[in-house]
Amino acid sequence: MKPQEIKLLANLAHRIKELRLQKGFTVKEAADKSGFSLRFYHYLEAGTANVSITKLSGVAEALNISLYELFRQNVHNSIALLGLRGGGKSTIGHKLAKVLKCKFIELDNHIERTAALPLSKIFTLHGEDYYRKLEGQCLNKILTKRERQVIELPGGIIKNESAFDLARKLCTTVWLKARPEDHMNRVYLQGDTRPMANRKNAMDELKQILSDREPFYGLADITVDTSTHSIKETVEILANELSKTNSRRNSLQH
DSSP states (O other): OOHHHHHHHHHHHHHHHHHHHHHTOOHHHHHHHHTOOHHHHHHHHHTOOOOOHHHHHHHHHHTTOOHHHHHHTOOOOOEEEESOTTSSHHHHHHHHHHHHTSEEEEHHHHHHHHHTSOHHHHHHHHOHHHHHHHHHHHHHHHHHTOSOEEEEOOGGGGGOHHHHHHHHHHSEEEEEEOOHHHHHHHHHHTTOOTTTTTOTTHHHHHHHHHHHHHHHHTTSSEEEETTTSOHHHHHHHHHHHHHHHHHHHHHHHO
8 A cells, every 4th residue: 555545545534533522432332333343343443454446435424524525525635744853944944834824833832831840840840751642642733633734843853652643643744854964063153052061972873763763764755954954945855745646646536
Protein backbone atom coordinates (compact mmCIF):
# COMPACT_ATOMS: atom_id res chain seq x y z
CA MET A 1 0.00 0.00 0.00
CA LYS A 2 1.29 3.46 -0.90
CA PRO A 3 2.08 5.98 1.89
CA GLN A 4 -0.67 8.29 0.64
CA GLU A 5 -3.21 5.46 0.86
CA ILE A 6 -2.06 4.57 4.38
CA LYS A 7 -2.60 8.18 5.44
CA LEU A 8 -6.01 8.21 3.79
CA LEU A 9 -7.09 5.15 5.80
CA ALA A 10 -5.65 6.63 8.99
CA ASN A 11 -7.56 9.87 8.43
CA LEU A 12 -10.74 7.93 7.74
CA ALA A 13 -10.27 5.90 10.94
CA HIS A 14 -9.71 9.08 12.95
CA ARG A 15 -12.83 10.67 11.42
CA ILE A 16 -15.03 7.63 12.16
CA LYS A 17 -13.84 7.45 15.77
CA GLU A 18 -14.35 11.19 16.20
CA LEU A 19 -17.94 10.98 14.92
CA ARG A 20 -18.69 7.94 17.08
CA LEU A 21 -17.54 9.77 20.19
CA GLN A 22 -19.58 12.84 19.22
CA LYS A 23 -22.68 10.62 18.97
CA GLY A 24 -21.88 9.06 22.33
CA PHE A 25 -21.78 5.52 20.91
CA THR A 26 -19.64 2.78 22.36
CA VAL A 27 -17.59 0.74 19.90
CA LYS A 28 -20.08 -2.12 20.27
CA GLU A 29 -23.07 0.14 19.60
CA ALA A 30 -21.42 1.60 16.50
CA ALA A 31 -20.47 -1.87 15.29
CA ASP A 32 -24.02 -3.15 15.76
CA LYS A 33 -25.55 -0.13 13.99
CA SER A 34 -23.10 -0.57 11.10
CA GLY A 35 -23.71 -4.30 10.84
CA PHE A 36 -20.08 -5.17 11.61
CA SER A 37 -18.51 -7.58 14.01
CA LEU A 38 -16.91 -5.94 17.02
CA ARG A 39 -13.51 -7.20 15.86
CA PHE A 40 -13.88 -5.69 12.38
CA TYR A 41 -15.01 -2.35 13.80
CA HIS A 42 -11.91 -2.23 16.00
CA TYR A 43 -9.81 -2.76 12.86
CA LEU A 44 -11.75 0.01 11.13
CA GLU A 45 -10.97 2.58 13.82
CA ALA A 46 -7.36 1.41 13.88
CA GLY A 47 -7.05 2.19 10.18
CA THR A 48 -6.14 -1.38 9.26
CA ALA A 49 -9.45 -2.67 7.88
CA ASN A 50 -9.74 -3.49 4.19
CA VAL A 51 -13.15 -1.87 3.91
CA SER A 52 -15.38 -1.56 0.83
CA ILE A 53 -17.50 1.43 -0.17
CA THR A 54 -20.61 -0.62 0.62
CA LYS A 55 -19.43 -1.21 4.17
CA LEU A 56 -18.46 2.43 4.58
CA SER A 57 -21.97 3.47 3.56
CA GLY A 58 -23.22 1.40 6.51
CA VAL A 59 -20.85 3.25 8.83
CA ALA A 60 -21.97 6.61 7.45
CA GLU A 61 -25.63 5.69 7.92
CA ALA A 62 -25.01 4.52 11.49
CA LEU A 63 -23.25 7.79 12.29
CA ASN A 64 -25.96 9.83 10.57
CA ILE A 65 -23.64 11.34 7.98
CA SER A 66 -23.51 11.01 4.21
CA LEU A 67 -20.82 8.91 2.58
CA TYR A 68 -19.67 12.00 0.69
CA GLU A 69 -19.29 13.95 3.92
CA LEU A 70 -17.42 11.06 5.51
CA PHE A 71 -14.77 11.22 2.79
CA ARG A 72 -14.83 14.95 2.17
CA GLN A 73 -14.05 15.79 5.76
CA ASN A 74 -11.53 13.09 6.33
CA VAL A 75 -8.62 14.85 4.65
CA HIS A 76 -6.34 16.37 7.23
CA ASN A 77 -4.30 19.32 6.03
CA SER A 78 -2.18 20.04 9.10
CA ILE A 79 1.57 20.35 8.71
CA ALA A 80 3.81 19.07 11.51
CA LEU A 81 7.35 20.45 11.74
CA LEU A 82 10.06 18.09 13.00
CA GLY A 83 13.65 18.69 14.03
CA LEU A 84 15.90 19.99 16.79
CA ARG A 85 15.88 23.52 18.16
CA GLY A 86 17.69 25.85 15.80
CA GLY A 87 16.35 24.10 12.72
CA GLY A 88 14.00 26.99 12.00
CA LYS A 89 10.68 25.51 13.15
CA SER A 90 9.38 28.68 14.85
CA THR A 91 10.57 31.20 12.26
CA ILE A 92 9.59 29.17 9.22
CA GLY A 93 6.43 27.88 10.89
CA HIS A 94 5.12 31.40 11.46
CA LYS A 95 5.86 32.47 7.89
CA LEU A 96 4.48 29.28 6.34
CA ALA A 97 1.26 29.66 8.32
CA LYS A 98 0.87 33.19 6.94
CA VAL A 99 1.33 31.94 3.39
CA LEU A 100 -1.19 29.14 3.97
CA LYS A 101 -3.51 31.50 5.87
CA CYS A 102 -3.83 29.23 8.86
CA LYS A 103 -2.82 29.06 12.53
CA PHE A 104 0.70 28.41 13.77
CA ILE A 105 0.79 26.31 16.92
CA GLU A 106 3.71 25.46 19.20
CA LEU A 107 2.84 22.18 20.90
CA ASP A 108 5.04 22.97 23.89
CA ASN A 109 2.92 26.06 24.62
CA HIS A 110 -0.19 23.86 24.79
CA ILE A 111 1.61 21.44 27.08
CA GLU A 112 2.59 24.27 29.44
CA ARG A 113 -0.96 25.63 29.54
CA THR A 114 -2.40 22.17 30.20
CA ALA A 115 0.05 21.52 33.05
CA ALA A 116 -0.10 25.13 34.28
CA LEU A 117 3.66 24.89 34.57
CA PRO A 118 6.69 25.89 32.47
CA LEU A 119 8.46 23.02 30.73
CA SER A 120 11.40 23.06 33.13
CA LYS A 121 9.05 22.59 36.10
CA ILE A 122 7.13 19.81 34.34
CA PHE A 123 10.34 17.81 33.95
CA THR A 124 11.63 18.65 37.44
CA LEU A 125 8.40 17.93 39.32
CA HIS A 126 6.82 15.18 37.25
CA GLY A 127 9.48 13.73 34.98
CA GLU A 128 9.67 12.98 31.28
CA ASP A 129 6.96 10.29 31.29
CA TYR A 130 4.37 12.84 32.44
CA TYR A 131 5.56 15.32 29.81
CA ARG A 132 5.23 12.68 27.07
CA LYS A 133 1.73 11.83 28.26
CA LEU A 134 0.69 15.49 27.99
CA GLU A 135 2.46 15.72 24.64
CA GLY A 136 0.25 12.98 23.19
CA GLN A 137 -2.95 14.33 24.75
CA CYS A 138 -2.35 17.88 23.52
CA LEU A 139 -1.43 16.79 19.99
CA ASN A 140 -4.56 14.64 19.76
CA LYS A 141 -6.71 17.53 20.97
CA ILE A 142 -5.20 19.91 18.41
CA LEU A 143 -5.71 17.46 15.55
CA THR A 144 -9.31 16.78 16.57
CA LYS A 145 -10.14 20.34 15.46
CA ARG A 146 -9.66 19.11 11.90
CA GLU A 147 -8.60 22.47 10.51
CA ARG A 148 -5.43 23.35 8.67
CA GLN A 149 -2.65 24.24 11.08
CA VAL A 150 1.12 24.45 11.07
CA ILE A 151 2.28 22.68 14.23
CA GLU A 152 5.75 22.94 15.71
CA LEU A 153 6.49 19.61 17.36
CA PRO A 154 9.01 19.22 20.20
CA GLY A 155 12.34 17.87 18.99
CA GLY A 156 12.06 14.82 21.22
CA ILE A 157 8.61 13.74 20.08
CA ILE A 158 10.26 10.81 18.34
CA LYS A 159 10.69 9.29 21.83
CA ASN A 160 6.91 9.23 22.12
CA GLU A 161 5.95 6.43 19.75
CA SER A 162 2.19 6.96 19.85
CA ALA A 163 2.38 10.75 19.45
CA PHE A 164 4.96 10.53 16.67
CA ASP A 165 2.84 7.91 14.92
CA LEU A 166 -0.24 10.13 15.23
CA ALA A 167 1.60 13.07 13.69
CA ARG A 168 2.86 10.93 10.81
CA LYS A 169 -0.58 9.48 10.14
CA LEU A 170 -2.67 12.63 10.37
CA CYS A 171 -0.29 15.37 9.22
CA THR A 172 2.06 16.14 6.41
CA THR A 173 5.35 15.93 8.27
CA VAL A 174 8.29 18.21 7.51
CA TRP A 175 11.85 17.85 8.76
CA LEU A 176 13.68 21.16 8.90
CA LYS A 177 17.23 19.88 8.71
CA ALA A 178 20.37 21.89 9.50
CA ARG A 179 24.07 21.45 10.14
CA PRO A 180 25.04 20.95 13.82
CA GLU A 181 26.93 24.26 13.79
CA ASP A 182 23.82 26.09 12.60
CA HIS A 183 21.64 24.47 15.24
CA MET A 184 24.07 25.59 17.94
CA ASN A 185 24.61 29.12 16.60
CA ARG A 186 20.90 29.81 16.11
CA VAL A 187 20.03 28.73 19.64
CA TYR A 188 22.85 30.91 20.95
CA LEU A 189 21.60 33.90 18.94
CA GLN A 190 18.16 33.38 20.49
CA GLY A 191 19.81 34.19 23.82
CA ASP A 192 19.91 30.65 25.17
CA THR A 193 23.43 29.74 26.25
CA ARG A 194 22.41 26.61 28.20
CA PRO A 195 23.43 24.12 25.49
CA MET A 196 27.02 25.38 25.74
CA ALA A 197 27.23 26.22 29.45
CA ASN A 198 30.00 24.30 31.26
CA ARG A 199 29.98 21.62 28.57
CA LYS A 200 33.26 21.21 26.72
CA ASN A 201 31.83 18.52 24.46
CA ALA A 202 28.57 20.29 23.64
CA MET A 203 29.10 20.09 19.88
CA ASP A 204 30.00 16.41 19.97
CA GLU A 205 26.88 15.74 22.06
CA LEU A 206 24.74 17.65 19.58
CA LYS A 207 26.18 15.71 16.65
CA GLN A 208 25.42 12.46 18.43
CA ILE A 209 21.81 13.51 19.11
CA LEU A 210 21.35 14.43 15.46
CA SER A 211 22.88 11.15 14.37
CA ASP A 212 20.57 9.17 16.69
CA ARG A 213 17.44 11.02 15.61
CA GLU A 214 18.11 11.30 11.89
CA PRO A 215 16.52 7.90 11.02
CA PHE A 216 13.27 9.08 12.67
CA TYR A 217 13.29 12.63 11.32
CA GLY A 218 14.09 11.12 7.95
CA LEU A 219 10.63 9.48 7.90
CA ALA A 220 9.11 12.91 7.25
CA ASP A 221 7.09 13.43 4.08
CA ILE A 222 9.18 16.48 3.17
CA THR A 223 12.74 17.43 4.13
CA VAL A 224 14.30 20.85 3.60
CA ASP A 225 17.85 21.75 4.56
CA THR A 226 17.69 25.18 6.20
CA SER A 227 21.48 25.42 6.18
CA THR A 228 21.51 25.58 2.39
CA HIS A 229 18.25 27.47 1.83
CA SER A 230 17.19 30.87 3.10
CA ILE A 231 14.03 31.31 5.15
CA LYS A 232 12.22 32.69 2.10
CA GLU A 233 13.41 29.81 -0.09
CA THR A 234 12.42 27.23 2.52
CA VAL A 235 8.89 28.64 2.81
CA GLU A 236 8.53 28.70 -0.99
CA ILE A 237 9.76 25.10 -1.28
CA LEU A 238 7.35 23.94 1.41
CA ALA A 239 4.37 25.78 -0.06
CA ASN A 240 5.09 24.18 -3.43
CA GLU A 241 5.59 20.67 -2.01
CA LEU A 242 2.46 20.93 0.13
CA SER A 243 0.45 21.94 -2.92
CA LYS A 244 1.68 18.82 -4.72
CA THR A 245 0.87 16.65 -1.69
CA ASN A 246 -2.68 17.99 -1.50
CA SER A 247 -3.18 17.36 -5.20
CA ARG A 248 -2.07 13.74 -4.83
CA ARG A 249 -4.26 13.26 -1.76
CA ASN A 250 -7.31 14.72 -3.50
CA SER A 251 -6.78 12.45 -6.50
CA LEU A 252 -7.05 9.43 -4.18
CA GLN A 253 -10.53 10.52 -3.13
CA HIS A 254 -12.02 10.86 -6.63
